[in-house]
Amino acid sequence: MLLDDIRSARIPGGTALRAAAVAERLGVSVTPVREALRRLEKDRLISYEPHHGATVIDMGADALEEFYGVRAVVEGLGARLAAGRITPEHLVGLDALHAEMVADLGAGALAGLGEKSRAFHLSIADIGGPAFLGQHARAIRNSVPVPAAASLWLDPVQARANLDAHEHILAALRAADGDLAEKIMIDHVRQAGVSRAS
Template sequence: MSDTEAPMSKADYVYHRLSREIRNAEIPGGTPLRATAVAERLGVSITPVREAFRRLERDRLISYERHHGATVIDLSDEALLEFYQVRAAVEGLGARLAAAVITRAELDQLWRLHESMVDNERKGRHELLGEQSRRLHLTITDIGGPAFLGAHVRSLHDSYPVPEGASLWLDPDAAKNHLAAHEQLCRALQVGDGHTAERIMVEHIEFSGGYRLGRRGPA
């Protein structure tokens, strides 16, 4: 932490901790959250927990009902399908735009991140891959659409907590397939082929949506 950086408040700490746990499926969709239990687990009073709950509700990560308390959002099949369709359209556009403007330094950054993911997959560190994939996707969209698309995609990613056990990065076969898609995507960006980059990104995200719907099983 720098000398000019303000220390994190207890409410910020609780918010960031719960946000990360929800988005990483450590607290899966449908889980009830009790403020007293969270306060005890995180070693804080009830007040910062309630403030954090309000922020998580604004982020649409939890819902709150009087007399029932807070619950982690669990998207319906229809909402989940829409989420991935919107992501595919917007991130596909971001990839196409990125191919036209990406710099050598930005491309090197993407390759380093991809190589780190390959190394983690090879060593069985699958729990690290989800966040690294998120960074790669956001980096590409930030490059292609720094004015609007990057912020829009970041908001989309932040609005959906991954269901327990549904992260494809925890599945060795799915992880290998997705790493292959990332490599193809980076190669398309490297040669400035926007149409191919867009197609790969769209197919990559649509596969993710199908995988997660499939993991839910029959209704």
């Protein structure tokens, strides 16, 4: 619950977290809250200062640039590897998800596109690196909370551009062209970072 609240930015960056207050809000004892705060610090979602307590990390411009840069490298590698490992069944699943997103955009149903895009990207990472690359892609994405209200997918023009990029990634995967799949994925993720920063 606490992790979801931070990842969704319901608890925004810069918020002080007091274990006793969090425990009372969640209706649990302080002990599991302290353990949760230690895990969140390890995942770099909060910082802890002795005598000051825990604070949710506030992601500045430099951190966002780094986040999208790391995402581009990891998800780009996932796309490269996926091009050599993808099966017809994988393609059917990705094509179906992409078609659903295109239909949502056409119907003006933008609210769920961000989560579907996450599923699209992570599915490709899982196909490319089932041993641990997909897990790393998830960890990177989970390290920076993006409020649903700030999703780039809520802008129809941005959503169309993102879906075009997904279509090109699918074509490269279908052609088993790892170089192209990686390049398109890297450009796509980096463009998201540019749009987020502007």
